[in-house]
Amino acid sequence: MKTKSEIVVMKFGGTSVDNTDKIKKVAERAIRAKDNGKDVVVVVSAMGDTTDNLISLASKISDVPNKREMDMLLSTGEQVSIALIAMAIQAKGYECVSLTGNQAGIFTDEVYSNAKITHINNARLLKELKNGKIIIVAGFQGITADGNISTLGRGGSDTTAVALAAVLKAEYCEIYTDVDGVYTADPNIVRQARKIDKLSYEEMLETASSGAKVLHLRAVEFAKNHDVVLSVRSSFNENEGTWVMDDNKKIERMERPVVTGVTYDTNQIKITIFGLADKPGIAAKLFGEFALENVSVDLIVQNVSEKGIATISFTVKNEDLNEAKRVIESLKMGLDFTEADIDSNVAKVSLVGAGMQTHAGVAAKMFEILANENINIEMISTSPIRISCVIRKDKVKTAVKVLHSGFGLDKERGL
DSSP states (O other): OOOGGGEEEEEEOGGGSSSHHHHHHHHHHHHHHHHTTOEEEEEEOOSTTHHHHHHHHHHTTOSSOOHHHHHHHHHHHHHHHHHHHHHHHHHTTOOEEEEOTTTTTEEEOSOTTSOOEEEEOOHHHHHHHHTTOEEEEETTEEEOTTSOEEEOOTTHHHHHHHHHHHHTTOSEEEEEESSSSOBSSOTTTOTTOOBOSEEEHHHHHHHHHTTOOSSOHHHHHHHHHHTOOEEEEESSSOOOOEEEEOHHHHOOOSSOOSOOEEEEEEEEEEEEEEEEEOSTTHHHHHHHHHHHTTOOEEEEEEOOOBTTEEEEEEEEEGGGHHHHHHHHHHHHHHHOOSEEEEEEEEEEEEEEOGGGGGOSOHHHHHHHHHHHTTOOOOEEEEETTEEEEEEEGGGHHHHHHHHHHHTTTTSSSOO
16 A cells, blocks of 8 residues: 555546546546556546436435435446546556445445445455556445445535545545635625635635535535545646645644635525423424434524513525424424424525634624625524524625625735
8 A cells, every 4th residue: 555645535526527528537637646656546426417317307206205215326326427437547548446335345324315424444445556546436325234325415425535535544635626626705606706725624614514515514524533635626627726624734824814705505494483482401302303303403593582482493404394394293292382484585694714713893894794785684603713694595695795895805815
């Protein structure tokens, strides 16, 4: 096995492999890395809209398809990609092997459609690298202890790549996508958005959790926990991307900007439960049931109770709405609330920046900027380096633009 400095993991998303010409480009990048003396592991997603098409196909068979069978179905998309890329590399005269998640030794728990990696048996990977082969691994998938195929959820190929980089002690993990890196805001909304050269794990975690889709949240968590250096870059050019790494050891900044970026998330549902008894244990029971159904709850606000009656509002992802409805229905008798309101016309806008830890007044300035645009704030959540507000969905693009400008991100440095 080569040393840490000689192993590179490269991950390519669906837009990077959505036709045969792009697949050949991916093969060429892998070959260049091999020619530069690296041992190369490539992780790929399904081609283009393959996963969406498979989901649509399943919906024509069943309104609520079995999750185990869905994982069996969806895992086929990545298998097409890995085989074609391996063929493209072999056609250039290089040794290459494609591996499914199972063959790569990726073991997961049994939470189908959103499984977590429990461990990786890297014996097969080390054997193939020792034999000088480029390895192409199917992202997004693994296998349970009982031998059932599982998938890691949307964006799971990022997690696959980072997990492999960790277990192989790779020098870094390159995440190739359709943008040049991580930007101060979505360039499709803010023309003046600028690419960020370097981010800490903490900043990237907050950026990913608050809506930026360039990196999967679980992948960043995995990278932070295992000290895997990430490079987010474009599949379509050779430009330097954004490095994500340990802030204390590797990122050098003369002065940290207060705000690094503005993110948004329109994939939000606000649920409000009215008429709850204001007594100990009610919130625990409510959110405990959501946890049992693997529904992640984001922002939570409890209104001041009147006469022992409280109202709780919280947000969940749109894809968890059906499970959330089932939980609410099951709790009607036990919690004896009066009404549940579901609002899909909301979005979350967030400021992220490690400099917030040492600068006062960021929240006040954010609220003032939004107020000046007549944008009402419905919920607020904060961390040491993030402030998030739930607003009306039709106001989110305006909010992103005015916050980006208001905090000086249109310029070279944030203020």
